[in-house]
Amino acid sequence: MLLFLTLSLIFPPQHPSVDLTILPQSSVMGVRGLQGFVGSTCPHICTVVNFKDLAEHHRSRHPGCTPSVVVDAMCCLRYWYTPESWICGGQWREYFSALQDFVRAFTAVGIKLIFFFDGMVEQGKRDEWVKRRLKNNREISRIFQYIKSHKEQPGRNMFFIPSGLAVFTRFALKTLGQETVCSLQEADYEVASYGMQHNCLGILGEDTDYLIYDTCPYFSIRELCLQTLDTVMLCREKLCESLGLGLADLPLLACLLGNDIIPEGMFESFRYKCLCSYTSVKENFDKKGNIVLAVSDHIAKVLRLHQGEKKLEEILPLGPNKALFYKGVASYLLPGQKSPWFFQKPKDTITLDRQVISMSSDPESKQEVPMCTDSESKQEVPMHMNPESKQEIPTCTDPESKQEVPMCTHPEMKQKLPMGTDPEFKLEASICTNPEIQPEDPMNMGPETKQLVTMVSDPEILKVARTHHVQAESYLVYNVMSSGEVDCSNTLEDELDQALPSQAFIYRPVRQRVYFLLLGDCKDGTSTCPAVKEWFVYPGNPLRHPDLVRPLQMTVPGGTPSLKILWLSQEPGIQARRLDTLLACFNLSSSKEELQAVENPFKALCCLLIYLFVQVDTLCLEDLHAFIAQALCLQGKSTAQLVNLQLDYINSRAVQLGSLLVRGLTTLVLANSACGCPWRISDFMPWNVFDGKLFHQKYLQSEKGYTVEELLEQNRSRLTKFHNLKAVVCKACMKENRRIVGRTHWNSQHTGRWGRQSPGSHRTSSGYSRSGQGQPWRDQGPGNRQYEHDQWRRY
Structure with a gap:
């Protein structure tokens, strides 16, 4: 929050009528305590940047390639919803116009946007989802109490996004001709994977998990000024330098602090011990201390002494939560990445709830089909890729192509998808087949991929449903058919x-x-x-x-x-x-x-x-x-x-x-x-x-x-x-x-x-x-x- 107040002096908010500084903090997700730490203790990791300048620099380094930004749409909904009225069910015409302005601003400087939406809630994050929903219920009760008492809309500090905003935003963006993707797992993983593998300018969102992933740069939607295209880049390398850690240590730090997978109370006593040890060494340190600095210091000076020699459960108080903790760390490993904190060999696995967690990559993938590339459109499928795939990953997309994202699917389904071909959305359900793609090694697939049991047994119709789900052309259909x-x-x-x-x-x-x-x-x-x-x-x-x-x-x-x-x-x-x-x-x-x-x-x-x-x-x-x-x-x-x-x-x-x-x-x-x-x-x-x-x-x-x-x-x-x-x-x-x-x-x-x-x-x-x-x-x-x-x- 301090960070925003400081930066607001540098450039004003996008919409003067909306005070973004008082939006509820429930919209800020990711690693607990990290957002506040960055704003109060480590503001130097934040740099004001300009998207137009970044795009020009990218074109000079990659001639012929269109600079692209991958957008975590779920993080942006509050920023996009700028109409003054929000209590009555939504000002949808105004909202559509605001989205149009957003897209135009980036298009004007030659930046392509790829929007990702959450397509499901992972089982490991259901408890956190429930916690937030119950908190929202209490907020809604206060909203109705206010309405009955004052007969007016509450202030922006009680702002609650209109129902259905995420669903209709997908279709609004498709209407505006944008590439829109609905995830097959938690969206932040697919966003980070896509950004890394497609040489994107960066990720635009508001989630401290993007400081943990080893991927392309992370930009704040909260700090974006649409008129100038100035925003703040949060540099994970500078964060590591401040904490005395390496990039590969950040997933471990995130799990010890607590995130959407690891409950906050799981390492509460451990963090307290780290804090006590840290403050006893730092003579002039604030008595309240800082959990992030204390845990980072413990990783750098204590845990590293045993790195590669002892398993994490031998140097951390994991107890019965060992499998959950490993899952949490592995959830930050993008395709092809490994963690030095895993004592096991890269392909060793552990069992968690009858599912197999790969230690080398892709812990939550529901993908069955790796990326394919349509030779005509030169556009890649916006889904995370199998790290074992031998297919080369292009670093740019054809700016002239107007075709939508093709999907790898059953060859007999070619030209057979009348669903979702509304001309207003300017897209067809494009289908392609790639004979060079080999079947995936089951041991290299994520746990969800190996779980072959679905609610629908017909693989052809299931793939059609998945295609429309990924291309954000349906709502809940694939969820019902795949997981029920x-x-x-x-x-x-x-x-x-x-x-x-x-x-x-x-x-x-x-x-x-x-x-x-x-x-x-x-x-x-x-x-x-x-x-x-x-x-x-x-x-x-x-x-x-x-x-x-x-x-x-x-x-x-x-x-x-x-x-x-x-x-x-x-x-x-x-x-x-x-x-x-x-x-x-x-x-x-x-x-x-x-x-x-x-x-x-x-x-x-x-x-x-x-x-x-x-x-x-x-x-x-x-x-x-x-x-x-x-x-x-x-x-x-x-x-x-x-x-x-x-x-x-x-x-x-x-x-x-x-x-x-x-x-x-x-x-x-x-x-x-x-x-x-x-x-x-x-x-x-x-x-x-x-x-x-x-x-x-x-x-x-x-x-x-x-x-x-x-x-x-x-x-x-x-x-x-x-x-x-x-x-x-x-x-x-x-x-x-x-x-x-x-x-x-x-x-x-x-x-x-x-x-x-x-x-x-x-x-x-x-x-x-x-x-x-x-x-x-x-x-x-x-x-x-x-x-x-x-x-x-x-x-």
Whole structure:
């Protein structure tokens, strides 16, 4: 923090209206204590640099090569989200514009950007993930307390990124023509590997793990001034010099300090002993000392005495945590790198949770296929490489190439990927085969690669899913098919609002039907289908265990098609079958004709609204008016108009409804990609159908009793569209015995509890099953439960 305050005197923040110095520190990840140490004790390792100058220097050293920067996108989300309003569900048009400015700034100086997103949470880091989610829950509770007390958005010190930001950022960047990669493991490892092997200018992010990896230079996104392209480079060589360590010692230091793999308390007593020993030698040293300096001194002066002669467990108090510690150190070794701290031979291995950890490289890889290069595009696959691969790694990419990243996959799949070919994204699912690539030696593969058991046995369809996952063209599909485990982070939900359920419960039936589609072959119903582990955050869930959710059988007109048909077939009429399957996921097959008549981009929105209003009885007519009116008015608004829109006050229920709709849009991404993309992805991107402030305005107006004409801002051309969309939603709901009524009428007939108890109801919820039996959704004990069909019984 001191570092930022110092550097802010050198150049101002990118956006004067946003004080980045008070963003929550939970966004800073990596090695515990290292960020503060660098800012307070070791600021000289930080150097102000300019990307334009770096790019020119790179071109002079590598003529014909385009300088590239690999971006850890997950670290950058807070920096990118610059709209003043964040509480209402997201200012997506403004956000898209900010991303556009970011890309243009680097493109203008000839720098290529490669964006990496986390594609999964590694098992070893699940505890840390849970810890952060529970911390976020407490922050969200304070946010809603503030809203109810002050009727306004909290200050930036309580900033919480809008729901779905990471998911939609991928698609926004693809729309902007950027190379976007979703990782097959923790993204920081793939980022560091890519940067090292592709001779990148550096890594742009905010994670002290990048000071530990022996890779290309590390630049701070927090310190980036977009107008000048100045930022701070954190030099790991200078860090080593200050600590008296070598580059190869940094992984050991990181694990002794604690990181996302090694729990903070694991070496607490060891660090205290190091500190006591260090302070006793340093006469004028601050009594509080510094853990980083003390542990580094112990490594340099004590542990090195036995380096190469004794195993780490003989000179460190590893105890029962030996395997976890070795895994932590090995997690920093990039392809081809070795650690001098491993007494074993490079290919010796240790067992951890029935998995094999290689001591030489790639501890967490899920890759089965090494890099391949398309001779036409000269672009490499953005995945970490097998160190044993004999293939040469080019040091630059062809700046003229406009082709997207090719993937190594099954040769028969060539020209067979209709999924994700939305022209708006300017890409095709490029496929290449390389006969020179040899099968990998099992002993040189990471632990996840050796684990051959997946939820889906068809290798061809699994590779198609993986291709789309890596190219960031799908959401959760590959996670379900490969490991049967999915997660969803926090949502702005009020745990004290008993009338509105969590989005995790509302959209669970859709996910269950998608699981049925993806896992397939459940001819006798769902009893033989494996349960999917859901790590979904919702109020009251301690996240001690995942929810075990069984696939839910669905009815598709003409029968449920196979994934090969949905994903690979180009036969006439296949698009109609894809649409039938998508609507069946939302249990809306009977409304196909009405939805088909709706114009884009409102088709997908109507589907979502019908589902929501069928599922949640506490949604009323005023809510429907607000949702439809904001979507129609958004089409005629400029970004500047949306920026200048002012709200009278903030309503906590409207905040939750905004987040609920956006989570519904991410659910549409999941279902659409699982069904082979019958709908254009652009039709349910939030910048085309939703604006948080605009919805909030319409909600407040609707609540005050504004007429439809007033909601539509006296625009007659929107009036016909409004009534048509409303009629489609209301008619579809009536088919499910759900009559949408006004709030006054609703208050007189409802108790405020979610779910309908009528025996004939087809609604599914965690509160009430189809038979009308069950417990209120808030009262169900979360944890290790198994849910079958719609009747979510205790396991």
